[in-house]
Amino acid sequence: MPSWVGPVAEYMAREGLVTTLKIAGLSVLGSAVVGVVLGTLLTIDFLPSRGLIRLYIEVWRGLPILVTIFIIFFVLPSYGIRFTPVISGSIGLTLWGSAQVAEATRGAVVSIPREQHEAAAAVGFGWVGSHTYVILPQALRRLLPPLVSLLVNVIQNSTLVALIGGIELLQAGKLQIEGLQLPPPTGIGELHAFEIYGAVLGAFFCISFPLTRLAAHLEKRLL
Numbered sequence: 001m002p003s004w005v006g007p008v009a010e011y012m013a014r015e016g017l018v019t020t021l022k023i024a025g026l027s028v029l030g031s032a033v034v035g036v037v038l039g040t041l042l043t044i045d046f047l048p049s050r051g052l053i054r055l056y057i058e059v060w061r062g063l064p065i066l067v068t069i070f071i072i073f074f075v076l077p078s079y080g081i082r083f084t085p086v087i088s089g090s091i092g093l094t095l096w097g098s099a100q101v102a103e104a105t106r107g108a109v110v111s112i113p114r115e116q117h118e119a120a121a122a123v124g125f126g127w128v129g130s131h132t133y134v135i136l137p138q139a140l141r142r143l144l145p146p147l148v149s150l151l152v153n154v155i156q157n158s159t160l161v162a163l164i165g166g167i168e169l170l171q172a173g174k175l176q177i178e179g180l181q182l183p184p185p186t187g188i189g190e191l192h193a194f195e196i197y198g199a200v201l202g203a204f205f206c207i208s209f210p211l212t213r214l215a216a217h218l219e220k221r222l223l
Contacts, residue, residue, distance in 0.1 A: 008176045008196065013127040016172025017203060018116045022026065023090050023168065028151050032095035036223020040131060043135045060099040064158050068092040073164045093154050104146040106140035132165030148215040150154070152208050 042053045060068065069092035072083060083091065112135050120130030162171035173196045 003075060004129070012169065012172045012196075012199070012203075014128050016169035016200075019086060019159045019161075019167055019172075020155060020169045022084060022094065023161060023166075025154045026090040027093035027097055027154045027158075028147070030090070031097030031101050031150060031154075032147060034094065034098035036105050036136070038098065039102040039105025040109055040127075040136065042102060043159065043169060044127075045110050057102050060095040061103075063096075065096050065157055066163065067093055068095055069160055069164060085161055085164045087122040089161035089165060092160075093157060097150055097154060101143070101147070104143055105139065108142040109135060109140065112138050116133055145215045145219040148211055149220060152211045152215070155207055155211075156204065158197060168204060170200055173197055 038053050038056065042050055042057075044050065051108075065188045069089055072091050073085065073088040076082070109131075116134055116138065117130060120134040125133065158168050159170045161168050167175065177196050
């Protein structure tokens with residue numbers, strides 16, 4: 001095995017893959033929490049709250065994710081609010097993801113038969129109790145496939161963090177290619193760019209493909 005393979009693989013795993021998974025974990029967790037809360041509140045027949053939540057969903061679903069990340073990383077420092085590239089990317093992906101989850105949650109809650117709401121009320125549950133113990137547990141089963149699909153999208157979109165200086169998996173591979181280049185532009189970095197980018201492609205495929213199959217399986221079983 002060539003001497004450059006070990007250090008390159010170790011760097012890409014330690015700096016790139018770990019950062020990609022960290023961004024994905026933070027973003028999906030934030031998206032799930034915020035999205036489920038907003039999506040549930042969206043089912044309340046109260047126009048002011050529904051209007052504000054709908055505005056939130058349309059803004060963050062409509063803006064390109066890259067624009068959102070640029071606003072967080074480049075614009076907010078003008079107001080004294082600064083985040084690292086990883087946190088900025090995670091916030092941007094959370095805003096986009098929570099809007100997706102909110103819409104999916106609204107659909108899942110609305111799809112629960114009306115009889116379930118009436119049964120919860122009959123045993124003495126109020127709105128909070130009925131949704132906490134009766135409606136949401138059933139709706140969350142229907143939310144699992146969209147959440148897994150969201151995780152795949154977030155992992156793939158984590159590459160956008162490279163544009164604000166974050167070192168995720170793709171950027172780590174690019175840096176290693178540049179590091180291997182010798183003074184003439186025909187250095188070994190260019191010769192091994194195919195192998196390094198191929199490894200990046202393989203890593204994304206190995207993460208994303210099982211998740212897409214899992215989402216399809218859950219959709220058949222739960223929906």
